Amino acid sequence: MKTLTLFTTLLAVTAAKKCIVKDNKAAEGSETETVEGDLQNEIDSGVESETDAADDDELLDLSTVDYGDNVDITTVKKLPKDFKWGAATAAYQVEGAWDEGNRGESVWDHFTHEYPKNVESGDRTIDYSTNGNRACDSYHKYEEDVKMLKLMNAKYYRFSISWSRLFHDGEAKKEDGKWNVNQEGEDYYNALINTLLDNEIIPFVTLYHWDLPYALHEKYGGWLDYHSQYDFANYAEYCFETFGDRVKNWITINEPWVNCVSGYRLGPGKAPYRCTGEAPRRLANDTTGLDLEGGCSYEVGPTQYTPESEVLPANRAPQKLEDVWCSHNILLGHAQAVKVYRDKFQKEQKGLIGITIDGEAQIPWVEPGISKKEYENNKKYANLAAEFRIGWYSDPPMTGDYPASVKERMGKDLPEFTKEQKELLKGSSDFLGWNTYTAHWAAQVKNEDGSYVEPPTAEEANFDNSKKDMWDDNCKGRGDGWTCIPPTLGSQAGSSWNTKFAPTIRVGLNWFNDRYKNLIKNGIVITENGCAQPNYKVARANDEVTKKYFESIGQPQYADTYGEEDIEDESNINGTILHDKYRQDWYDQYLKNLRLAYAVDGIDVRGYMAWSLIDNFEWENGYETRFGMTYIDFYKDENLTRHPKDSLEHLGQWYLENVEQN
Template sequence: MAKKPTRHVKEWTIPDKEVTRTDFPSDFVFGVATSAYQVEGASKEGNRGASIWDAFSHTEGKILDGSNADVAVDQYHRYKEDIELISMLGFDAYRFSISWSRIFPDGLGTKVNDEGIKYYNNVIDALLEKGIQPWVTLYHWDLPLHLDESMGGWLNKQIVKYFTIYAETCFVNFGDRVRNWITINEPLQTAVNGYCLGIFAPGRTENASTETYLAAHHQLLAHASAVSIYRTKYKEKQGGQIGLVLDCEWAEALSDKTEDISAAERRLDFQIGWFLNPIYCTDYPEVMHERLGDRLPKFSQEEKDLLRNSTDFVGLNHYTSRYISHSTENPEGHEFYEAQEIERIAEWEGGETIGEKAGSFWLYVVPWGIRKTLNYISHKYNNPPIYVTENGMDDEEDHSAELHEMLDDKLRVAYFKDYLAAVVQAIKDGADVRGYFVWSLLDNFEWCQGYTKRFGVVYVDYKNGLSRHLKSSAYWFLKFFKSGKGKGEKEE
């Protein structure tokens, strides 16, 4: 266990004054987020094809509680009820993902599934009827199973073509009403957890030293190809914007030692630089080239040109932070971290932690980290528009707790207060932050953790018909949005 850090972050502490809606620009977007596989269910309805997560979750030993998302929280049938909740709470936007295998059951793009098109049309129309803007993610990890089994999924460059066909089909069918598009959610998680650690679908570990970077490479090219199609054929007519969503936990150097400061910089390059450098700086970070050599795929000049500035905004999913020290011992035990020569530290001698612990083993409450992350992106990449596309924390499922105990989520309320205050500070620092999305609207299927973790501001009662119940955090947002009403505006 590491010694207590010698660097301090006092200047990054959160002010005592509670944040209100009026602290943000009037056109700042506030939304909630989910993803298709985690909430929709109806896995065999509407002519939906199987995804890699269907296969993975049905493989014994892959999901902590042995569950799957065949039903999930049944948003496929309950979307109107959930949209009513979003409206009642006062959010401007709903970020959701489209299931690729609902549009093309085999992923190939040969025949459009009309039932899938109809379902998402209904969701989009229901949102707009309530004055809620749809923010559509095209890919949130649920690759059509056929693409993985027949051609290796993200390991095959052909997938760029199939993703582009799928993306264009969505632009054609939904782009007259959808103004905000996200190509791919967290390509790092797909690459590292899916093709290195094997804890996410498709669960590969055999050739991690090369497949991790190949899967990321093809996701980048798929993103850039879809953006090119959108900008060339649809953007002018439809008037929307399109971006990429990346995840990044802040990396704070453990000490003022040069080796620790360099280690923290490396950590950020291996997280966010991996994907933003090819977009804004024409190639992968130099440190990745130095440490990975031939394992890192190369871009042709044509691909570099395709990638250049291929995003209208940066979507940031941020939850937590770590202290980082230089280490050659690979305490994580995986190739991806071995190449970085770092140790990620949340706890040090004496048991003190970087922040209060949430439900998941990886999640600590560290509000100052989001401000630092936003400023880092702003300074390094010439101040691009940024939307915080996910931010939140989870509670451990507790089968012995009474419902009222689970609804009184005091730590989550404190989390949102402090993280939002830190976002306000980042805006004052000069970062061009334009929106914030809560993760998540609902408790749901939390990937390899199954239903053991609850991220929602709305509680889902898995034992009693998946009924929805507002938590204290949901009521806090209701009050927060009312705090932004002017004196002349009516509060309902």
């Protein structure tokens, strides 16, 4: 398909998922209005001033920037009948029962309890409003979740296992043929798996979805320490041995970028709330007047990054590059677990194992009057941004090493894999799991005079300089609370980092396919995709700036504007809460692009898991942001009754119409 080839070298993702807009009115202050006004003038005039100097360059024909999705979907082949169709959740977000059944404490338990003000709450008088103590109570109500799966005709259910529910201290050991497992935890997962199979739903199991046992964080700093890879492999071995007779689809790690970058640098967005932006308040010489229930943490065990590294002291302030070392060790943990599966279980159990990374398409910035030369440069930078944001985590399991561009620009700040580790990593993912939500524009950064910011030299190569010339974001700037300044790359969904741009999924699938041709033996599975509807915290109804931007480049359909009536109204469950038109349209647009990627582009995409089956604990956003296709009133309904939204059955119908049936 000629039109899409413009975008097959592009991709990257979700800015820090900690971004919150608490007051839309505050986002409409004088500074934002001025920026929007200036941008509107540029759109109306058709050419930005910085392109005036490019008179010698041939202008880009904007009509050639086409994503090829103006197609009657019924004219292309359907997805195959063995397509893995289902929905997804994560243990900490839905299980609850945090201290029942001898479950051990996870980092999310510990840090939400110690720092509750890092989590949004609609009512802080309710003790579970800032944590997953109760969540959806799926520990007791999993059979009700299965009923919801049946409503969407789900054939698969992607859920995660709570490591600390099985091993209180995180250390899985087998002595005299018997594991030191918490039997009540094992019984729960056996019951869930068996109930799924009894309902003809296939379990798709994630071993780790961010809920590290706190005991390991306290012992050695969790993923910061090289010992973590071996503890994870031991835990994985237990799971393979115990559940592998029925589980044939395994994901080792979910979204290592979010776990490491948001947990160890961009905090306090994700546990364990490590961050380099501010000093932990509890380490201040004088804590008088400081709110010690929020902010960054200092609690951590004595840590050794590698066997050759010095041991860093316990309870220290966050160190630079913690996110980099977390990423390094978590990738090795993935590889060690895969080795165990392949050496001991895969031949007999005949299952598949892979990793899930997150990231959306990097779209080269385009505007009226842009030259072909500048657009080509933006395409180059879109690919470069993708290598940093996605390839950093997807290259090692595919090729055995980090992308060359990342190694070049990071210099000595990037750890190196040994020869043995490279061999362990290469080809360690039978399939590639991809969580995709939003897209980013990308371009080379410019100086005030319109000249390009130059890439770092070899002498400048380090973490701080690695992306100094690289811009990627889904809006043209950020205001207070990380709110986007329009135009946005698609309409503003209910999280500040999340915008609806349907070509995301197709562009990304093509990027993976081109980059890893013949390396992904069992295809790509979309392991998460979905949205929070515009809501009382985050919405941008009647967004004229975004609308006029997309009109100016000949793509009005991607502005995807909506009205006030489409914003969720928590006071009226029978309104947009249950009749979630925006979410239904989201799924329709993204799934259309997925089907086109399969049918037209020939991409080996083998599954799709909608996020999320039910409203749940949305990490630092608490219960104030709803990604679910099933409504739960967390504050007023003691029974946590499941109410299916229109999107749940809408997806069930989509499956019948777009996937080959037996």
